[in-house]
Amino acid sequence: MKIQLLIPLILLVSLDYCNAQQDTSTNKKNKIYTDNYFNIGSTHFPVAFYNTFLNGGHLTDKLKGNLNNNNRILRTGGESQIKLGVLIHSEKNVDYFYVDLIQLFTFGGKYHQSLFNFIFSGNNDLALIKLNNTAFHYRNFQLLNIGFNKDNYSFGFVLGNVISENNIKFNTSDFIEFHDNYIWNAQISPSLITVPNTNNLVLKNGQVFGIDGKIKQEFNQHLNFEIGVENLGLIHYSNDALFTQIDTNFTFEGFSFDQILNFNETIEDISSSTIKYAELESPINLTPYSIWGITNYEFKKLTYSLSFFYRHNSQFMPRFNLILSKKISSTLSLSGNIAYGGYTQFQWGTKLLCDYKKYNLGIQIMNVTGFLSSWSKSFGLGLNFNLKL
Amino acid sequence: MRYLTFILITVVFLAGCSKRKNAISWTTHLSIPISKDSLKLDDFLNVNNIYSSPNHHYYLKDTLNLFELNQNDFLPNLDFSFSESLSFPLAFSIPPNQIAPVTIPSNHQFDFQDLQLHEISFNRLSFKYTATSNIDGDFFLIIHLPNALKENGDPFYDTIEIRNSNGNNNAFVDELQIENLKLDLSNNGSTYNSIATTFKVMSGEDTIPPNFFSNVNLNMELANFDIAYMRGYFGNVNIIDEIITDVNIMNKLIAKSVEIYQPEIELIIKNGVGMDAQLTINDMEFNRNQDSKNLSHYTIGQCINISRAQDLGWDFNYSNKSIDINPQNSNINEVINLLPTQIVTSYHLETNPQGNHAGFNDFYYTNRPLSIDAAVTLPLLFNVDSLVFTDTLSVEFPDLVRINEANLDIEIENAIPLSFCFDLSVLNGDKINLTQPCFIHSNLDSNNLISTPSLSHLTASLDSANSSTLLRENKIIFKAIIYSPDTSSYFPVFTTSDWLNYKLGLTFNADINIE
Numbered sequence: 001m002k003i004q005l006l007i008p009l010i011l012l013v014s015l016d017y018c019n020a021q022q023d024t025s026t027n028k029k030n031k032i033y034t035d036n037y038f039n040i041g042s043t044h045f046p047v048a049f050y051n052t053f054l055n056g057g058h059l060t061d062k063l064k065g066n067l068n069n070n071n072r073i074l075r076t077g078g079e080s081q082i083k084l085g086v087l088i089h090s091e092k093n094v095d096y097f098y099v100d101l102i103q104l105f106t107f108g109g110k111y112h113q114s115l116f117n118f119i120f121s122g123n124n125d126l127a128l129i130k131l132n133n134t135a136f137h138y139r140n141f142q143l144l145n146i147g148f149n150k151d152n153y154s155f156g157f158v159l160g161n162v163i164s165e166n167n168i169k170f171n172t173s174d175f176i177e178f179h180d181n182y183i184w185n186a187q188i189s190p191s192l193i194t195v196p197n198t199n200n201l202v203l204k205n206g207q208v209f210g211i212d213g214k215i216k217q218e219f220n221q222h223l224n225f226e227i228g229v230e231n232l233g234l235i236h237y238s239n240d241a242l243f244t245q246i247d248t249n250f251t252f253e254g255f256s257f258d259q260i261l262n263f264n265e266t267i268e269d270i271s272s273s274t275i276k277y278a279e280l281e282s283p284i285n286l287t288p289y290s291i292w293g294i295t296n297y298e299f300k301k302l303t304y305s306l307s308f309f310y311r312h313n314s315q316f317m318p319r320f321n322l323i324l325s326k327k328i329s330s331t332l333s334l335s336g337n338i339a340y341g342g343y344t345q346f347q348w349g350t351k352l353l354c355d356y357k358k359y360n361l362g363i364q365i366m367n368v369t370g371f372l373s374s375w376s377k378s379f380g381l382g383l384n385f386n387l388k389l
Numbered sequence: 390m391r392y393l394t395f396i397l398i399t400v401v402f403l404a405g406c407s408k409r410k411n412a413i414s415w416t417t418h419l420s421i422p423i424s425k426d427s428l429k430l431d432d433f434l435n436v437n438n439i440y441s442s443p444n445h446h447y448y449l450k451d452t453l454n455l456f457e458l459n460q461n462d463f464l465p466n467l468d469f470s471f472s473e474s475l476s477f478p479l480a481f482s483i484p485p486n487q488i489a490p491v492t493i494p495s496n497h498q499f500d501f502q503d504l505q506l507h508e509i510s511f512n513r514l515s516f517k518y519t520a521t522s523n524i525d526g527d528f529f530l531i532i533h534l535p536n537a538l539k540e541n542g543d544p545f546y547d548t549i550e551i552r553n554s555n556g557n558n559n560a561f562v563d564e565l566q567i568e569n570l571k572l573d574l575s576n577n578g579s580t581y582n583s584i585a586t587t588f589k590v591m592s593g594e595d596t597i598p599p600n601f602f603s604n605v606n607l608n609m610e611l612a613n614f615d616i617a618y619m620r621g622y623f624g625n626v627n628i629i630d631e632i633i634t635d636v637n638i639m640n641k642l643i644a645k646s647v648e649i650y651q652p653e654i655e656l657i658i659k660n661g662v663g664m665d666a667q668l669t670i671n672d673m674e675f676n677r678n679q680d681s682k683n684l685s686h687y688t689i690g691q692c693i694n695i696s697r698a699q700d701l702g703w704d705f706n707y708s709n710k711s712i713d714i715n716p717q718n719s720n721i722n723e724v725i726n727l728l729p730t731q732i733v734t735s736y737h738l739e740t741n742p743q744g745n746h747a748g749f750n751d752f753y754y755t756n757r758p759l760s761i762d763a764a765v766t767l768p769l770l771f772n773v774d775s776l777v778f779t780d781t782l783s784v785e786f787p788d789l790v791r792i793n794e795a796n797l798d799i800e801i802e803n804a805i806p807l808s809f810c811f812d813l814s815v816l817n818g819d820k821i822n823l824t825q826p827c828f829i830h831s832n833l834d835s836n837n838l839i840s841t842p843s844l845s846h847l848t849a850s851l852d853s854a855n856s857s858t859l860l861r862e863n864k865i866i867f868k869a870i871i872y873s874p875d876t877s878s879y880f881p882v883f884t885t886s887d888w889l890n891y892k893l894g895l896t897f898n899a900d901i902n903i904e
Contacts, residue, residue, distance in 0.1 A: 057414075058416075123420055124418035124896060182422050254423045254425045254894070256424070256425070
């Protein structure tokens with residue numbers, strides 16, 4: 001079944017069970033919750049490009065998007081999170097203790113249009129591929145967050161595993177230059193991190209040690225501000241994690257006559273002689289932490305919010321979000337938002353919240369136009385569910 | 390229903406993680422440098438075969454083996470098989486693991502026609518033997534060759550086990566393997582082709598009972614052998630035969646005319662056999678398709694005496710004889726102009742024409758035969774008219790790339806006194822379009838020496854139809870047609886100062902496919 005058809009169906013089924021209920025957030029009850037989302041986006045090609053990558057097919061010129069953004073840095077990426085947590089009420093020094101299990105998968109890339117064009121359109125009309133500011137990552141983390149909430153702040157520790165990770169970051173002076181069809185000049189000196197998965201369920205090749213925290217400031221009963229950080233800390237890598245620095249500067253004018261006659265040997269020689277590898281020792285790195293903030297202003301039955309989100313070292317552009325929320329019934333709240341940033345540009349999103357007795361369900365569509373996959377450049381869904389015990 | 394909804398959502402998310410079944414593809418227009426190099430003549434020819442002549446011209450000298458006279462060609466089949474019926478009159482019982490005090494000597498004379506061997510050394514010798522006996526129980530037969538020595542100089546003994554547990558004259562079959570054996574077949578110079586043997590019986594774990602009529606019947610059949618050396622009289626043998634030598638490289642060449650300045654063929658007769666011979670080359674016929682040319686030379690039909698090699702023990706001397714074939718004493722120019730693909734040499738070889746005058750001292754080492762080589766000397770001073778080199782080139786494309794259309798651009802600086810034209814086609818015969826298919830010879834001075842290189846630019850265009858044929862067949866039929874600047878003069882080619890620079894770039898429109 002197409003996911004586009006399934007979403008409205010889920011909404012209908014879910015809304016059927018939503019009825020009016022008072023806000024129970026001050027009821028001091030224990031709570032289990034799940035908070036899940038996934039999103040994909042690009043600054044320059046439509047969502048259907050991803051569909052083709054996932055399902056196979058031909059990437060037409062239309063799917064490749066606009067190929068003439070010559071001076072722009074482009075981004076592509078996505079995130080997926082599955083979070084299961086429990087909030088335990090405390091009568092003593094803190095209000096709540098929380099324990100979260102998070103599976104976080106992110107991938108992203110930041111690059112010039114020329115690199116995208118070279119790969120997907122060729123270099124026939126290309127004189128230069130700029131590689132400065134070019135970086136890509138793929139990351140899969142498992143995290144355990146343990147902390148507490150008290151009054152207007154919360155604090156916790158993060159322990160986790162890097163299931164797998166691949167990073168490549170090019171140097172500011174890197175480029176590939178084409179002179180007619182007889183000469184390529186290249187300066188390529190990226191640094192790479194490769195963290196392979198292990199067969200051991202517990203011991204992985206990277207361990208995460210970090211903190212979570214947030215502070216909320218209420219200026220008056222209508223205006224408040226909240227800011228937080230997640231997973232700020234260090235990753236310790238094992239010896240099986242590879243840190244490599246490539247330093248290659250070459251002019252390629254084709255192979256020599258002898259190299260063509262002995263082509264198999266030539267291919268082996270190229271990897272061993274042209275590309276210079278240096279293995280680096282860097283067992284500790286900063287985590288790809290995220291910081292966020294939101295300010296809310298309530299006026300009449302509407303809430304106006306402005307939020308931001310940023311994830312470090314992930315080719316992520318700070319995402320700003322303007323949100324307008326309205327409680328449309330005693331059980332339902334509906335919000336709409338306009339966002340800019342992340343791995344895409346403008347998004348028009350919506351979120352429906354439903355409170356019913358002990359249950360709380362939220363469904364978010366991060367870009368309403370994302371269902372038009374051949375036109376829209378991002379797509380995302382969020383689903384959160386709370387159960388008060 | 391709430392839980393069902395939650396599960397449904399989870400399933401939908403997970404369903405999106407299923408592995409992709411179809412390939413991803415996209416169209417790309419790439420431009421890639423393929424090759425760049427500066428080529429000299431020694432990039433094409435083996436530099437070890439190129440020499441400088443006193444008149445400053447270079448020449449190519451290569452040697453073609455016409456034939457080798459090996460053992461099987463001039464010696465009869467050597468069969469050392471023999472049978473023995475051995476009687477062991479055993480008056481007493483033989484306790485376990487004891488040798489019976491009876492030795493049975495024997496002598497075997499072999500007939501090898503004219504061949505009278507005094508000595509032979511084997512690298513390897515194996516017999517398949519069949520033994521029957523009326524002796525009850527497992528026992529051993531000890532074979533001794535009194536005139537044979539092993540590699541270390543020890544006398545030769547070997548033991549074969551005969552398992553005759555029922556004493557029923559059952560045939561016991563096995564194989565005897567011997568390595569590095571030197572045999573005196575002359576019994577200290579008194580005879581030839583003769584092997585002396587002695588046999589003894591040894592008991593195994595069982596006692597051999599007394600029996601005056603104990604016997605062993607042994608049949609030794611030669612299975613295979615590898616001779617290292619032979620000495621004796623090899624006989625007077627007449628061999629009349631013909632040798633066919635294929636010159637495969639010539640299959641790729643045709644020409645309207647090839648004129649080489651002073652080509653030579655030196656027939657080198659190298660005799661490593663200690664045996665005199667007389668060789669008569671009755672005819673040398675050079676063939677190409679239906680055309681043929683017979684070599685005209687004073688040695689054709691004439692008897693050539695070949696002396697024996699000399700084995701001095703501390704030194705070895707081949708007997709060498711050479712015959713020069715050049716434009717002054719033959720029709721070699723006509724032969725070369727034919728670009729022969731096959732040489733048929735008919736000959737008559739008589740061994741030991743003077744009989745056994747060396748007194749059984751003919752010798753033969755397997756690795757030192759009598760051979761005839763043709764050393765071909767081709768000065769790099771020539772004139773070619775429409776010399777066509779044709780080959781089928783394999784072109785492998787990675788599965789990742791499916792080329793739809795392509796242009797191969799070639800820039801050439803030519804400092805060789807030859808013009809080259811190309812003709813390319815895919816395997817079904819369809820031509821690959823070439824704009825400006827030729828690049829011309831270098832500019833020459835009045836002495837036909839190179840003054841400046843010529844510059845040419847060629848483009849080969851592969852359309853979609855030819856592309857799909859090429860992707861299917863992975864082959865290109867390549868034809869290069871080579872011309873000298875005119876049809877009358879000889880033009881020198883220098884290995885170091887003549888060069889050809891080229892740059893080769895490919896632009897193509899292709900579909901990239903990732904499974």
